[in-house]
Amino acid sequence: MTELVLDHVSVRFTLPGATVAAVNDVSLRVRPGECLALVGESGCGKTVLAHALLGFLPGNAQTSGTATLTGDGPPLDLLATPDAVLAKTVRGRRVGLIPQSPASHLTPVRTARAQLEEAVRVHHPSDPAPRDHAHRVAARAGLSPADLDRYPHELSGGLAQRVANALALVGDPWLLIADEPTTGLDRPLVDGLIAEFRRMVTDGRAVLLITHDLAAAHRIADRIAVMYAGRIVEIGPTADVFDTPRHHYSRGLVNALPDRAFTPIPGGPPLLTDLPAGCSFAPRCDQVVPVCAERPTLTDDDHAYACHVPC
Numbered sequence: 550m551t552e553l554v555l556d557h558v559s560v561r562f563t564l565p566g567a568t569v570a571a572v573n574d575v576s577l578r579v580r581p582g583e584c585l586a587l588v589g590e591s592g593c594g595k596t597v598l599a600h601a602l603l604g605f606l607p608g609n610a611q612t613s614g615t616a617t618l619t620g621d622g623p624p625l626d627l628l629a630t631p632d633a634v635l636a637k638t639v640r641g642r643r644v645g646l647i648p649q650s651p652a653s654h655l656t657p658v659r660t661a662r663a664q665l666e667e668a669v670r671v672h673h674p675s676d677p678a679p680r681d682h683a684h685r686v687a688a689r690a691g692l693s694p695a696d697l698d699r700y701p702h703e704l705s706g707g708l709a710q711r712v713a714n715a716l717a718l719v720g721d722p723w724l725l726i727a728d729e730p731t732t733g734l735d736r737p738l739v740d741g742l743i744a745e746f747r748r749m750v751t752d753g754r755a756v757l758l759i760t761h762d763l764a765a766a767h768r769i770a771d772r773i774a775v776m777y778a779g780r781i782v783e784i785g786p787t788a789d790v791f792d793t794p795r796h797h798y799s800r801g802l803v804n805a806l807p808d809r810a811f812t813p814i815p816g817g818p819p820l821l822t823d824l825p826a827g828c829s830f831a832p833r834c835d836q837v838v839p840v841c842a843e844r845p846t847l848t849d850d851d852h853a854y855a856c857h858v859p860c
């Protein structure tokens with residue numbers, strides 16, 4: 550069975566005089582046939598985690614733990630696989646990425662068409678009509694043939710997002726990591742993308758949707774993982790996390806939604822260079838008790854949470 554299992558994954562960045570603890574001890578499973586949403590405030594480590602899985606981290610990063618991809622041959626630890634192997638066998642094929650800043654991932658001197666047709670040739674070498682194939686994928690992402698004739702600098706943010714979405718869909722990856730994929734898209738295009746994601750999971754593949762938009766996660770995801778200061782603080786079925794959050798940060802996120810209490814969480818997240826020894830949310834938590842000075846561990850349930858005094 551194909552699945553991705555993260556076991557105690559951490560990512561640190563070394564800077565002159567400081568270490569950034571961007572991802573801390575993340576363990577989770579991405580199952581076939583599900584859309585798992587990873588949600589959390591800006592800067593909590595979502596993109597860094599995605600980049601770690603695809604071998605896109607810069608030279609000042611160190612990883613620990615394992616991220617094991619099974620199915621299609623021997624298990625592969627994505628964190629320990631050489632870049633050349635990731636490029637040849639994983640990226641775009643087994644694991645695709647819709648990057649958070651699509652424009653910066655496109656090659657500036659080639660049209661969208663040239664990049665999409667090249668991706669078709671790489672992933673479907675026996676297709677005799679790569680141009681038609683590129684048009685079909687482009688249409689699924691909301692692009693017209695005329696849009697494809699533009700260079701990246703001629704694309705609006707929304708069009709660049711659609712090109713990135715099309716490029717990620719070409720390879721039919723088993724797992725699609727979609728990092729804020731709806732940025733700049735209007736409602737019909739968002740609905741189209743959601744339909745693509747649903748088609749993938751119905752097919753037995755998986756989507757890891759990264760977003761700070763909890764309402765979008767609620768619409769799309771089967772399960773939600775809530776990240777705070779690089780750690781998963783709650784994970785479970787979408788309805789459970791949404792309707793009966795157990796961690797006080799998740800409760801705060803839900804209560805901040807416009808159709809709920811619309812009350813923002815006071816304060817801001819801790820510095821990743823200076824995380825508290827205990828619960829990272831303690832400085833903002835209205836239920837903090839002395840035991841919160843010890844780090845809570847994630848429970849071992851289908852709806853799991855890391856809190857000493859759950860809601």
Ligand SMILES: Nc1ncnc2c1ncn2[C@@H]1O[C@H](COP(=O)(O)OP(=O)(O)OP(=O)(O)O)[C@@H](O)[C@H]1O
Pocket residue numbers: 562564569571589590591592593594595596597598607609649761821
């Ligand atoms: N190369 C790097 N060197 C040092 N710190 C970094 C580096 N790349 C990312 N970080 C830090 O890692 C932390 C997590 O960043 P990340 O981009 O994963 O956040 P995010 O959850 O994706 O936020 P957003 O919702 O804004 O996209 C941030 O504090 C960021 O400044």
Ligand code: SF4
Pocket residue numbers: 796797798828829830831832834835836837838841845855856857858859
């Ligand atoms: S562990 Fe303590 S500080 Fe952290 S969320 Fe739970 S009650 Fe609040």
Ligand SMILES: [Mg+2]
Pocket residue numbers: 595596597649728
């Ligand atoms: Mg991000």
